[in-house]
Amino acid sequence: MNRHELFDIAKGWFASKGWKPYAFQLQAWEAFLQGKNGLLNAPTGSGKTYALWIPIMLDYIKKNPQYKTKHAPGLKAIWVTPLRALSVEIKQAAERAAYDLETGLTVGIRTGDTSSSEKSKQKTKMPDLLVTTPESLQLMLASKGYDTIFKGCTAIIIDEWHELLGTKRGVQTELALSRLKTITPKLRIWGISATIGNLDQAREVLLGPESEAFQNSTLVKAHIHKKIKVQSIIPEKMDTYPWRGHMGLHLIDEVAKIIKASKTTLVFTNVRAQCEIWFQALLEKYPEFAGDMAMHHGSISRETRQWVEQAVRDEQLKAVICTSSLDLGVDFAPVETVIQIGGPKSVARFLQRAGRSGHRPGQQSVIYFLATHAIELVEASALKRAVKETVVEDRIPYLNSWDVLVQYLVTLAVSDGFYPSEIYKEVKSTFCYQAMTEENWTWVLNFITKGSQSLEAYDEYKKVDIESDGLFKVNSRSVALRHRMQMGTIIGDAVMNVKFLGGGYIGSIEESFASKLYPGDVFIFAGRKLELYRTKNMEVLVRRANPSAKAQHASWMGSRMTLSSQMSELLRQELYAANAYARSPELHALAPLFARQRKESIVPDADEFLIETFKTREGYHALFYPFEGRFVHEALASLMAYRISLLSPITFSLAYNDYGFELLSDTEIDIQQVLDNNLFTPEHLHHDLQKSLNATEIARRKFRDISVIAGLVFSGYPGRIIKTKHLQSGSQLIFEVFRDYEPDNLLLQQAYRETFEHQLEEGRLIEALERIQNQQIVWKPCEKPTPFSFPIITDRLRERLSTETLAERIKKMTASYMK
Structure with a gap:
């Protein structure tokens, strides 16, 4: 069969569904059938799946002209997805085409959720098309005679490659591909990526630089302009002194209005605890949502998650409160609206989430942005511009x-x-x-x-x-x-399964949270109030609690996110625009806040770097505003504290958020001395960071993950998981042995390297310092805290006060500052 005949088969199938192939799909079919490797870049919901399943099937038809009557057994193609949740949908898409085209091709799934009986069936007879994850692919390489399983495989597709690139799972995938290339010489490798800036590098990482696979490869780009409508939920009354304590719950009525007006709404929160809090708050204020609203995050049981996903597809739910567990690929045709609560911290994540609505070619995506505090509206304005100019982050490979x-x-x-x-x-x-x-x-x-x-x-x-x-x-x-x-x-914190006393799995919570609970304590998890009965063998046994009982929300570690470098660049540009005449609705709404900021200090221009100082009953405050994201500010705060202490002995407490950082001391800081001594220089940065941040302590924590991956410490058997503190102490012991007796140990060096490159973002830190050096430093001694400084101060207070006390304290503070 020639290419035209094969294409006619596929086009006929598309026509039977009322579809017409896009140019990028035809381009991918052609390149694949020519034996090329490649990377496909297309927006979410544009038909990427059939751009590659179809040519895999056409290739099979071409090689087996009697395909309708004679079936050639054996594994023919592997589809690797980073999320197990997507595997069912990818399988269904393949089965639909395989059945309608009468190929007789079988489709199977092999992930951590696959039953042992299904896995043993696959040992004797592999499906023709296999959907798997990077981890399960590695497990297949760990089985005896794996080369015979893979030898007839003609294609491997790495889905959502932008999610794997820049992670160790991506490295794992690179290694698996290096092996498969040798044992299956006719293998075609394709990646699929939606939102990513460095596409050429992404293809190079996937295929291997200077490899034959890379030489014989192509980049297929879908030139589809996805219409995205971004709308900010702007409160009628704007906080002049914004603070971060209320998670945006003051706008709950606006969110309820949007949910009621839409067929189906996904409400995205950045972290699991926020997801739980919003779900509970909506249910309490709007009991009529019971039964029409559900929650979805990574710690809820698989059965519940799958039920939620199916219920959305079947249009049984009006709203789902979720986290990044629904960011990727799941095809939700009925979703009409998406709400993002709080800054998503990256353009790619925002576009990914926006793409969940109108998840059909040609449809408009609608996303509402709800700022949890006033200054986040600047992020909303920046995101609108990013969507318009299609600015997307690069992913930096390991x-x-x-x-x-x-x-x-x-x-x-x-x-x-x-x-x-x-x-x-x-x-x-x-x-x-x-x-x-x-x-x-x-x-x-x-x-x-x-x-x-x-x-x-x-x-x-x-x-x-x-x-x-x-x-x-x-x-x-x-x-x-x-x-x-x-x-x-x-590698994450050790998790403990939450089960009802009478049986029934609810989900999993982290050991660090469970260890703080005592029998009789009530906590909210997966939308239920649960009373702890006891913990046993890494299981948390619970019963239903009295609905009126006071309860705390389950919380998770490692949930702080930081602005990406592109996002912080956009944020700075937007903020500088606040001084210009042309303004977005968001900046216009912030006019009272900016007016107050100018009254106490300034709103900096592009060529200015702002430092504010003032005194309160807590001590002497010095605030710096690089607008570079939380992680960079964490490192910068320590660096500046260390460099100032070299000039004169002084003790600081540090606070930081995405916009700036604070040094608080009981003695006044001589800012003129800071400026005269050029403390913002990038020179000797590495040395000063090591001294200031106790880099060894951070490296020690990094080494725990490295030692688990490298198999130096064992995390335990099922049901007998080793506690995190024991893992930590075991890895610390090895860390100290290496540090004292084997300083050139590659794993030890890697722990330090990852600390500086990934945790402290040293590259971004250098760029930030170089930028500050080229700006005019404006030091403003203020009478009282400014609107810009307020979120940083309240963030520090929140560490010490409960939410109710904090709200009261902030009310008083705001009243006194407004005088």
Whole structure:
């Protein structure tokens, strides 16, 4: 069959559905059938799935002219998705096309949710098309005879590649692809990406720089302009002194109005605790939403999540309060409206969420932005501009992730074993390890066979044996079992399952939250009030609590997000525009706040950097406004505190948010001295950061994750998970051994490198300091706190006061500052 005949089959199927293929879909079909690899870039809800499932099926039809009567068994294509929740939908899309085209192709799923009976069936007979995750793909590489499973595979699709790029799961995927390229020479590799800035680099990371796959590849771009309508929910009365304490709940009536006026609404919150609080608040104020509203986040049981997803598709729900668990791919045709509560911190995340509504080609997406405090309206205005100008973040790929490489080599040794000379070439061909030296490689091999020089005396770190023919192989069954159980690169706080006394799984909460509860305590989780009966074997046993009982909301660690560099750039530009004549509705609504800010201080221009000082009963405050995001400010606050203390001994307490940071002291800070001594210089930054931030302490925490991924510490068997504090102390011990006796240990060096590159964002820090050096520094000694300083001050107060007390305190503070 020639290409035209094959295309006619596909176009006929599209026509039967009332569709017409887009130009980008035809382009992807053609490139795939020509044997090319590539990256497909198209907006959410534009038909990306069929841009690649269809050519996979056409390729099968071409190779098997008698496809309707004779079925050629064996695995033909793998579809890798970063989210298990998407696998059912991807499978259904493939089944629909495979059945209608009479191909006889079978479709299967293999993820952490797949039953053991289904997995054992797949061992004897693989489906033709397999939907899986990066972790499950690694597990397949850990099974004996994996090369025979994959050898007939003609395609692998990496979905939502922008979500994997810039993470260790992306590195894991790079390594798996390097192996598959060797054992299946005819393999075509395709990535799918929606929102990403550095598309060319994304394709290079996917296929491997300078590889044959990269030379024979193409970038397919959908030129579809997705109409996105962004509307801010602007309160009638604007806080002149904005604060962060109320999560936007003061606008709950506006949200209820939007929900009532739409067919289906997704309400996105940034973190799980906020999701729980909003769900509860809406139910309490609007009991009529009971039964029409649900909640969806990663800690709720899979069954409940799947029920919610299906209920949205079947138009049974009017609203879902959710987190990033619904950011990706799930096809919700009935969703009419999306509400974003609080700044999403990145343009890509905002566009992704907006794309959940009007999830059909050609339809408009409608997203409402609800600012949790006044200054967040500047973010809303910036996002509107980003949508208009299609500004999207780059994803920065990882380099030299030795922990992931250690895990991968043990994976290969657990299955059929490997010869180092062969695998070295493959690993070196990936983007992540392109700069790896033979010396690094030898170190990693020694590490998996001897446990590195400082651990050589302990047998438990010697995992891989070297056979007489030079094959590296794991022969110990217990090592193989532990390794299979701990594969993956997602490390979080240990979670405990929440179950009813009489049975019934509700979801999971983090150990750090559960450890603070006593029997009889009532907490709100998954939209229910639950009373703790007892904790046993990493299980939290509960019963339903009295509806009128006082309860605390479940909380999760690691939930603070920071502005991306593109987002902070947009925010600064928008803020500088506040001094210009042309204004967005959001900036117009903020006019009273800006007027008050100018009365006490200034609203800085593009060439100005603002420092404010004032005295309150708490002490002497110095506030700096780089508008660079929380993580950069955390590092900058420590850096400035350290540099000032070198001039004269002084103790500070630090506070920061996305807009700026505060140094609070009981003695006055000499700002003139700060300016005269050029303390904003990027020179000696690395050294000063190490001194100021206790970088060793942060690196020690990073090392915990690295040591779990590299298999240095074991996180436990199912039902017998090792507590986080024990994992932490185990990894700390190893960290100290390496630091004292083996400072050139690659995993130790990686912990420090990741601390500076990823946690402290050293690159962004240098850029921020260089920018400040080119600005005119405006120091404003103020009589009282300013509107810009208020959210930072209240953030610090919130650490010490309950919400009710804080609200009272803020009322009094606002009244006194407005005099």
